[in-house]
Amino acid sequence: MLDENLRSFDLYNPSDEHKMLRASVREFVVAEIEPQALEFDRKEQFNLPLFRKLGQLGLLGISAPEAFGGSNMDALACVIVHEEISWSDPGFALAYLAHAMLCVNNFARNASDDLKTRLLPKLCSGEWVGAMAMSEPHVGTDVLGMKSTAKLVGDHYVINGRKMWITNGTLDENKTPADVCMVYAKTGEKKGRPLISTFMVEKSHPGYSVGQKIKDKNGMRASNTAEIVFNDCKVPRANLVGAEGDSMLHMMKNLEIERVTLAAMSLGIAKRSMQVMNKYARDREAFGQPLAAFGQIQKYIGESYAEYQAARAYVYDTARKMDLDKGGQRLDTDGVKIVASTMAKNVADRAIQVLGGYGYVGEYVVERLWRDAKLLEIGGGTLEAHQKNITNDLGKNPGVLF
Numbered sequence: 001m002l003d004e005n006l007r008s009f010d011l012y013n014p015s016d017e018h019k020m021l022r023a024s025v026r027e028f029v030v031a032e033i034e035p036q037a038l039e040f041d042r043k044e045q046f047n048l049p050l051f052r053k054l055g056q057l058g059l060l061g062i063s064a065p066e067a068f069g070g071s072n073m074d075a076l077a078c079v080i081v082h083e084e085i086s087w088s089d090p091g092f093a094l095a096y097l098a099h100a101m102l103c104v105n106n107f108a109r110n111a112s113d114d115l116k117t118r119l120l121p122k123l124c125s126g127e128w129v130g131a132m133a134m135s136e137p138h139v140g141t142d143v144l145g146m147k148s149t150a151k152l153v154g155d156h157y158v159i160n161g162r163k164m165w166i167t168n169g170t171l172d173e174n175k176t177p178a179d180v181c182m183v184y185a186k187t188g189e190k191k192g193r194p195l196i197s198t199f200m201v202e203k204s205h206p207g208y209s210v211g212q213k214i215k216d217k218n219g220m221r222a223s224n225t226a227e228i229v230f231n232d233c234k235v236p237r238a239n240l241v242g243a244e245g246d247s248m249l250h251m252m253k254n255l256e257i258e259r260v261t262l263a264a265m266s267l268g269i270a271k272r273s274m275q276v277m278n279k280y281a282r283d284r285e286a287f288g289q290p291l292a293a294f295g296q297i298q299k300y301i302g303e304s305y306a307e308y309q310a311a312r313a314y315v316y317d318t319a320r321k322m323d324l325d326k327g328g329q330r331l332d333t334d335g336v337k338i339v340a341s342t343m344a345k346n347v348a349d350r351a352i353q354v355l356g357g358y359g360y361v362g363e364y365v366v367e368r369l370w371r372d373a374k375l376l377e378i379g380g381g382t383l384e385a386h387q388k389n390i391t392n393d394l395g396k397n398p399g400v401l402f
């Protein structure tokens with residue numbers, strides 16, 4: 001017999017804390033994020049004052065330890081926040097993700113206590129905005145092919161190289177760099193493989209600058225994307241994160257929470273698109289009937305709902321199992337990103353189709369969501385990279401299929 005507890009278990013809000021978090025973020029989204037979303041997309045601008053308010057809600061250091069100003073929450077909580085914000089403004093959510101997941105979460109788990117004491121409280125409060133720089137102009141998927149180097153000279157590292165596509169890489173049109181950027185660079189080679197190290201580069205460090213703000217992106221226009229330049233950039237030895245040459249493991253581990261929160265963003269996009277198309281299909285009439293009466297429209301709505309529910313269950317089930325300290329969820333974090341990103345793009349696309357001409361303009365929201373959704377098939381790993389990882393992982397561990 002099925003246990004009543006199991007039947008009433010809420011996969012999406014497994015604890016009261018998760019439920020309260022969702023309610024408070026949703027309230028903030030409706031009151032503060034939604035009213036500015038279209039405007040900042042159109043202006044291609046990052047809303048920095050609004051971003052800083054996330055610090056007051058405890059969201060900027062959501063998974064960082066309380067001792068350093070964080071909220072010490074789990075992966076499922078991170079998924080809730082990304083899903084809720086992306087219901088309204090995926091571009092703004094991407095800037096949040098770059099700060100809270102790519103920079104703060106990784107830093108909080110791998111840096112020395114001294115460095116954390118100095119930097120984390122500012123990152124958690126919103127006084128500082130963080131970024132993470134892995135990709136380069138010539139290297140994305142093939143990340144180990146990075147060309148940026150760091151060399152120890154006395155008590156400083158000297159970093160040279162260029163990083164590309166960095167979210168929060170600039171804070172504004174004046175090429176103001178992120179207050180701190182977590183940068184991956186090569187510090188040597190062992191048996192023909194590069195040794196990668198990680199550095200916290202601060203705005204005050206000489207030789208750290210913004211090359212260009214990337215303009216005219218298809219979507220995610222409410223987040224800034226930039227090329228960053230390191231020109232004999234001098235970084236104190238104390239700003240090395242973890243041991244020299246030892247970053248591969250934490251880089252791979254942090255990609256797991258990146259993928260699952262990007263998948264969560266897809267859920268927010270799909271949910272909003274579903275709501276818009278469902279309502280419109282009932283309000284709008286053609287040939288004397290609501291659109292919802294037509295079989296072809298029902299196919300759009302029905303398939304979207306089923307695909308959204310399937311993706312949502314997979315994302316939350318994966319997040320539920322994640323341990324942010326240990327990692328070890330590469331297979332399913334790749335899996336959720338494949339399923340959820342393409343699902344969101346398709347659902348937003350169908351929503352535009354159901355709305356006809358109205359779907360094609362900003363006021364009805366779904367055209368923006370559709371543009372934002374496409375990035376989720378590219379950023380944080382392309383679909384092809386996820387396919388490759390899954391195939392490799394299943395080759396090494398076929399037992400997971402039984």
Ligand SMILES: Cc1cc2nc3c(=O)[nH]c(=O)nc-3n(C[C@H](O)[C@H](O)[C@H](O)COP(=O)(O)OP(=O)(O)OC[C@H]3O[C@@H](n4cnc5c(N)ncnc54)[C@H](O)[C@@H]3O)c2cc1C
Nearest residue numbers: 132133134135139140141165166167379380381382384385
């Ligand atoms: C808006 C935006 C924000 C971003 N933010 C950040 C950030 O904050 N920090 C950061 O470090 N990076 C960031 N990125 C970079 C992003 O992670 C990369 O774009 C992504 O990893 C793909 O790399 P690439 O663009 O160099 O494409 P490439 O790696 O050159 O790939 C091009 C195509 O070739 C395919 N391909 C490559 N290798 C293989 C293979 N082995 N098998 C099959 N197909 C393959 C890819 O899947 C893709 O279809 C951002 C990108 C964008 C667009």
